[in-house]
Amino acid sequence: MAGKYSDYCKNRAQHCTIHTYDLETGTVTDLIHFDTAVEAPNWTKDGKYLIYNSMGKLWRLDLATKAITAIPTGMVDTCNNDHVLAPDGSGIACSSGQNDDETSNIYLVDYATGTAKRVVSENLSYLHGWSPDGKTLAFCAGRAYQGRLEWDIYTVPVEGGPETRLTNAPGLNDGPEYSPDGKKIWFNSVRTGLMQAYVMNADGSAQTQMTFDEDMNTWFPHISPDNTKVVYIAYHKGDLEPGQHLPDLNVEIRMIPAAGGTPKTLVKLFGGQGSMNVNSWSPDSKQFAFVSYHR
DSSP, rough: OOSSGGGGGGGGEEEEEEEEEEETEEEEEEEOOOSOOOOOEEETSSSEEEEEEEEEEEEEEETTTTOOOEEEOOTTTOEEEEEOOTTSSSEEEEEEEESSSTEEEEEETTTTOOOOEEEOOOOSSEEEEEESSSEEEEEEEEEEEEEEEEEEEEEEEEEOOOEEOOOSSSOOOEEEOTTTTOOOOOOOEEEESSEEEEEEETOOOOEEEOOOOSSSOOOOEOOOTTSSEEEEEEETTTOOOOOOEEEEEEEEEEETTEEEOOOOOEEHHHHHHHTTTOOOOOOTTTTEEEEEEOO
16 A cells, blocks of 8 residues: 555546435435546535545535535645535645645645645644534544554644544554544444444544444444434455555445444445545435546
């Protein structure tokens, strides 16, 4: 792997579609097609827009008109698919490096000014969560311990400061995302040999496994705004190593109750990396957005 991702991403399918899935009707709606790769839609709190990344930039899609506008990000011009909206709607935090390689750092971007501030300057830092009170960011990072690189979950104050390590299980721990009440962090970990979804207290205690699939690798659990359900990307065992999340594979979007339970497959698609890396729930918890790819 090159950093957290891999060189496989450089040759991925370029054509793609942003979709929404409606839980009440069980239907998929095609929103817009692209002839270049786009990734990781976030749904804004007012329900009017989706934010996504493409070609190193961040973009805003108006759901009513399908108009697309670029989001000014100042010096941050190599954004990857790890971006999270500010709880108060004032801006966005994002990871940016060089094509998702080992220089990824974490930045805050203010919507009003387009200025960016670096919060985490150490390389191999990939943002996934922002606490509801606006004070803390949660991210996955590769850090050197005892002569080897370990991938764990960390938090850091929004204004910058010391990192706090929350996990220390062997292998990759990734995708941290705060629950709507800020009390929990959802994440995925390969500690059992397959990638599975976990939840822990916001201070890192009580790390609890929530998926137990024997034939799937679970990535990026996303908790709904009403705190009742979790959707995630599932890769078929054998299609990749458990610690990989590659593009251009046959994957599933699955859902479990937030309290735990049997997974339900909602969508089967060609995708993976970029399809749903960050929380893409609608504010009413009735829909979520995702990306499929095709050549």
